[in-house]
Amino acid sequence: MGGVADGPVLPRYVRVNTLKTSVNEVTSYFKRQGYTYLGKARSIEEIVEFAQRPGKRFLQDLHIPDLLVFPPDTDFHKDSLYTAGHLILQDKASCLPALLLSPPIGAHVIDACAAPGNKTSHLAARLQNKGKVFAFDLDTKRLATMSTLLLRAGVICQELANQDFLSVNPDDPKYQKVSHILVDPSCSGSGMPDRMRMLSEEAGSETSERLQALSAFQGRALSHALSFSSVQTVVYSTCSVHQQENEDVVKNILEQHTDFRLVKALPSWPIRGMNTFPGSESCLRASLTETLTNGFFVALFERKDKGSRSSVACEEQRNVNRADTAAERPEQRDFNTADTAAAGTQSSKPGDKSNMMQVTLKRKASMTNVRSTTKKSRKKKHKIKDS
Numbered sequence: 001m002g003g004v005a006d007g008p009v010l011p012r013y014v015r016v017n018t019l020k021t022s023v024n025e026v027t028s029y030f031k032r033q034g035y036t037y038l039g040k041a042r043s044i045e046e047i048v049e050f051a052q053r054p055g056k057r058f059l060q061d062l063h064i065p066d067l068l069v070f071p072p073d074t075d076f077h078k079d080s081l082y083t084a085g086h087l088i089l090q091d092k093a094s095c096l097p098a099l100l101l102s103p104p105i106g107a108h109v110i111d112a113c114a115a116p117g118n119k120t121s122h123l124a125a126r127l128q129n130k131g132k133v134f135a136f137d138l139d140t141k142r143l144a145t146m147s148t149l150l151l152r153a154g155v156i157c158q159e160l161a162n163q164d165f166l167s168v169n170p171d172d173p174k175y176q177k178v179s180h181i182l183v184d185p186s187c188s189g190s191g192m193p194d195r196m197r198m199l200s201e202e203a204g205s206e207t208s209e210r211l212q213a214l215s216a217f218q219g220r221a222l223s224h225a226l227s228f229s230s231v232q233t234v235v236y237s238t239c240s241v242h243q244q245e246n247e248d249v250v251k252n253i254l255e256q257h258t259d260f261r262l263v264k265a266l267p268s269w270p271i272r273g274m275n276t277f278p279g280s281e282s283c284l285r286a287s288l289t290e291t292l293t294n295g296f297f298v299a300l301f302e303r304k305d306k307g308s309r310s311s312v313a314c315e316e317q318r319n320v321n322r323a324d325t326a327a328e329r330p331e332q333r334d335f336n337t338a339d340t341a342a343a344g345t346q347s348s349k350p351g352d353k354s355n356m357m358q359v360t361l362k363r364k365a366s367m368t369n370v371r372s373t374t375k376k377s378r379k380k381k382h383k384i385k386d387s
């Protein structure tokens with residue numbers, strides 16, 4: 001393990017799945033396992049210090065109440081609380097989007113690019129399984145993984161669809177009550193430590209083209225989310241460190257969607273968006289060196305007029321989105337590498353036409369495919385319960 005001289009090391013963050021247990025119960029459990037509970041962290045510096053030393057100790061995080069912090073390399077994969085879905089191994093930064101979206105219990109929520117589903121399960125926990133999470137993803141395999149993870153986490157308010165979010169009709173009566181949307185689209189993954197290394201090995205021009213295409217897709221996904229007529233709050237997040245995928249996307253969207261404004265995301269968070277446009281400090285950034293997390297970016301949008309948006313404005317924006325989408329959709333499927341690796345499943349290489357074809361074919365199976373996976377998973381749930 002690295003010492004202070006090697007720079008900060010990422011602790012093991014553990015999110016308590018409040019659908020199945022509580023922070024108090026988990027704290028008592030670990031105390032019985034011989035761990036010492038050091039209370040709630042008071043500063044990031046305290047966590048930095050804490051993470052330098054091994055040992056059976058843990059803290060409660062200072063920003064995210066249902067997050068516990070253990071020394072790096074603490075392995076919970078065989079722990080019975082983990083296997084029973086009471087604990088979710090999730091980086092602190094990746095807990096920010098659901099925390100910030102903060103849908104009220106019973107709300108209808110869309111998770112636009114959802115698999116493998118850690119944020120979906122966090123959203124369901126915040127909803128206390130009441131209301132609805134419509135979760136979309138293009139990748140069949142990742143959705144199957146997600147279905148298993150959600151089952152283990154006790155999530156029952158989800159509706160999964162193997163569908164391009166950009167093709168979801170905001171006028172569909174099914175989504176008329178959607179008030180909160182999370183957009184966590186495919187990105188370069190440059191905030192993930194190993195991804196950063198991989199990216200630096202890529203040729204400059206290739207990287208810049210890829211970033212450009214990613215950024216265009218991210219903008220369209222975010223714009224599409226803002227076109228749902230009842231949506232009030234939207235969170236946009238990436239695990240990228242690039243301005244092009246973060247502040248630039250947000251700036252363009254604010255210019256297009258003047259009926260939305262940025263809200264200061266978690267004011268107590270120390271690192272803000274890069275100063276590239278007025279108000280960019282409302283966004284937040286995360287990094288290993290500054291916040292002891294993976295590299296991450298979050299922007300929180302809120303509708304200015306809390307009443308419903310004019311249907312003409314919605315329709316105009318959707319026409320723009322549809323035209324852009326039709327032009328760009330085929331390439332966009334290449335950008336799943338970082339996310340797929342994070343999910344522990346096989347990824348398609350950028351430009352690998354055979355894999356692209358597979359994805360296209362799989363997508364034709366669409367909703368039925370996922371619904372049948374979900375049914376199978378439900379059967380499995382009973383088996384797990386019985387055994």
Ligand SMILES: C[S@@+](CC[C@H](N)C(=O)[O-])C[C@H]1O[C@@H](n2cnc3c(N)ncnc32)[C@H](O)[C@@H]1O
Binds near residue numbers: 113142187
């Ligand atoms: C960053 S990952 C999402 C991680 C997920 N939110 C979580 O916390 O587990 C991005 C996901 O977007 C999916 N995706 C890419 N393009 C999409 C599209 N047009 N519609 C829906 N999902 C898409 C990818 O397959 C990938 O699973």
